[in-house]
Amino acid sequence: MNLKQSIEEIINQPEYEPMSVSDFQDALGLSSADSFRDLIKVLVELEQSGLIERTKQTDTKKSIVIEVNQN
Incomplete structure (x- = not known):
């Protein structure tokens, strides 16, 4: 399964809650700088x-969260 498919699998779960980029990095077991860049590329493509939808949060420690677009 490629990175895009793994992300789609996570966000399509009924219990999915908005996650930060670092939450995705942890959930996918990504640790290298290259894999982080790949994650950002895929998130930009999906957006x-x-x-x-990537949203800046002012009321939490998470600077950007990834939400499933309901439109």
Whole structure:
């Protein structure tokens, strides 16, 4: 399974709650700088396709959370 499929599997779970980029990194077991860059690339692709929305949070420690776009 590739990185995009792994992310889609996570966000399509009924119990999915918005996650930060670092939460995704942990959930996917990514630790290298290269894998982090790959994660960001895939998240940008998913955002541009309208599947997810990256939102800055001011009321939590998480600076950006990934939400499933409901539109």
